[in-house]
Amino acid sequence: LQIPFLSRLHLSEYFSLAISLLFVALEHFISIITLLLPTPIISLCYRATRRLFNYLSSPSSRRNRNYKKGVWSSIANASDFVELCELYGYYAEEHILQTKDGYLLGLHRLGWRRGEEGLTVNGTGDGVAKKKVVYLHHGLLMNSEVWVCLTERERCLPFELVERGYDVWLGNNRGNKYSKKSVHCAPTSTKFWNFSMDQFAFHDIPDSIAYILETTNQPSLSYIGFSQGTAQAFATLSIHPTLNEKVDVFIALAPAMSPKGLTSRIVDSFVKASPDVLFLAFGRRAILGSTPMWQAILYPPIFVRIIDTALRFLFGWTGKNMTPDQKLAAYPHLYSYTSTKSVVHWFQIIRNGVFQMYDDEAPSPVAMNRNKYYKVAKFPTRNIKTPIVLVYGGSDSLVDINVMLKELPRHTVAKEISHYEHLDFLWADSVDELVFPHVFEALDKHARPEASTPGTGNRRKRQRASTIQQSHPSGALPAPGDRPEAEDTSSTFSTHRARKITQNTSRPSSSSQDTNGRPHTPILSPPPYISTPESPGSRPTSSSRIPHPASYAQAVSQRQHSPVHARTPFSPPKQEGRKDSHVGSSSQVTAQSSTSRPEGWWSSDEVAGSE
Template structure:
């Protein structure tokens, strides 16, 4: 029998792998012991965790917890997607999509603005006609992550709904809303035998087909978060006809082939064989005990544990998400998925290739490279014809934008928000000002699936106007945690060149000064030249200066836009 990870790991990584086995075994023992406890002892554990948190928390942390306690509690305790929407006065519909391989996916729909309830939308010649937006979640998530916010104006789906969109939400097979198949039971190993390949070959295309049939529309706009973007990359790459049904693909915190993780334990798991990972986590749902621990720990302590885990795994600080938002959203963060889908991501990271799942674990014996006889197919993402608009965080360790742009069509547009991490695109206190206009610009200018050159020209014009502050002034109608943004311009490359914009954010309300960066630029001149991006090895231009890359930096202060030079001050 071959040794599954011989030659892949260094001695220190073997120790890390053994340590991870011990941690998982310890968690399993504690979990079994906890499940055997009577309910009153579980309640005592909850009370004890609350006392521990209150004892060691600072007064500032306690005030942050109580600031929006009522709203956070309502969002945290909401049982499902429909209840979350009702908290803000919106009625959601539930639909079932049967995939071509027999899985039943629960998806959701928001079609009515307040006061429109009961009216027909996209259901015949006499109904209200609305453009369709389809939102899809990330890894180990479900559709609830889009609507579990403590301010409705920071909720992208609600804003899209108020702008006249018919908004749909997808769910992957295996998660909370899609845990059923006509061929197998979720208690069987067969049910969980899926990876991202099945998402791309079945879940996404079948969901799009259902939505277009239900709305009687020729095309829709796709907005993905994290793995939701990877699923769209894969789907559009292998289904040419779908490119004629998706008028624009907007990727928030896009994921394709993330760089290796710095954490030793996780890095050892990435390099290990799938056999080792299946031995550790089983062949069904991964990390399924997370829901149990969420019910046992006092909510602020549970949030602290999540923050510690994110810092440990990805070095995320989560400073852009308020304490009240974490209390509300973290209980909705996790949903079920297969161990195989996580193994698939580890293969992608290890091989640095956005590839299909590698089933051939034991390669043929050869003294030369095994790729001569067996090579896993990559998703042909350069074949995508749908306009691709990416918005990513400069502080997101899971995004390698330079490598991503090399694998995407040359008309791809990428915009960096330097101080943003991964989850900030869902729940940051200033997400409405930092992110939403990028989404609206793309939706407003790519309106059909013809993908004409005029649409690209119109989009880049609107994009430039928004970035320099002359075409967009955010008006806060409802009051929020949001902070105003400071925006910088773009590089002015050829239409066929990937465009990378810099979005330079000012200090947030917590006093954290986000660092500016070269806006998704490659970190070496050679790579920059290959991508058509101009390189300047010098300091970032100051406020009002135009750098060598043609970027005009504009800052907003005290309600006025201050532009140094010949331009006069304007009111926002």
């Protein structure tokens, strides 16, 4: 082990690093002790934390939590992606692909609306429904479950895309819950975990896209990424020129490229440390592998409080845009395994301020002038030809939009939601009203779905007042074919400036009742599908499944006859007096460049500032 980071840290930073190493050692010790405990003792710890929390809570808080327990507990306790989808009556396929370097990755597919029985989607032969394909990818330390663990169907992006006529696929990184296998080595070996974002870009993303396009017989797809899922797409598209022709549009939610850093000085000392110290603290396999253990022994509200505290400590996020029920439902699905090396890769990017490949040669304390003879390769993101739409939060501490725009091609479009933080793009209470319209507009512009199924042409054409639509002088919304001039991102540009368009948005009212004034029936647990489709593109017919209960059929009927702004909530109707103060303005930045300058050239004084 080399002498770490000599002359790279101040004395106070060494002290912070020592404290953080002490916490890591203590956590490892507690994890080992817990693993040796029998199940009855773990259950006893769970009951003890529950009693403690209830003792410290007010009686009204306990009554409210018990009343709403059925809302979030079914989602929190769902074992996997398929079960989460079944809670809302959607059928999900599971696929496995092998990457070129031997890892087995899990893919999930949502290709059918509720009620589309016996329909063949994107298969071969006659009577096949052709649907455009959308591919969603998760963030760091996550898996595909984070997209579907919401307490309301209308806030679940994959379900909304399915209802709009898309064939939806969700990917998983190597090492996580659905991709923890390789044909060359076992997950218990350090060789299995020897991967970083480089392997995601060279293998996982391109191989997943190739498998999806081959299975669906489609020439291209649209990519939607969240957090690290956007960084993986930036890296992949920059080093695979031919892949740009197979991606219609890249929509980046809470995009990550070169984060500004962490708010905690203790953790920031890890960022500046040598990789040797990080591997010494966390090992060379999976990082934070004890998280499921803490989830098992802690009462859910306490677990949520701990996660909220950690997010505030690390990133300064408040989580105020997410409801308590949503946190209770989603946080159990927040964590999944990844390698320590992939986190070290991010620390290198933050420390150097460059979206680079993994640096295998840790800087030696005596090699003071190594930059003169050695330079880590950057991902050439300015070479991306795929249309890019960035949707970022103004309160997201991990996004530096001005730096990001300088490293992206001229056709990039950036849209800001001023009060949103990082996780809000997955689970915020208003995500369907402030984020989805941006997504749907980008898909409609670059990859409009082709619905060939009889009778589906007029289904799900509801669209709420969008934050990306500008009002006419009369106050009316523009016609569907109208577009603000600032959103013209064609290749003919007359000026080199990132223009910012800001408009006030009012939140449309939503209802949780049907046309007769009755609340919708929540779908808690429809029966699972028990038969396997004969081909990847066909869904089991109604005769091959267990019939739905009457309450489930009623809920589907109510959804089809609901008004245009009605919700079909998983939870009971929302309480009156809901706070709307967080709904602010939405901003759009369009990256443009004149033909007299090299493509991708940027200047810091020519990037529009924030409000």
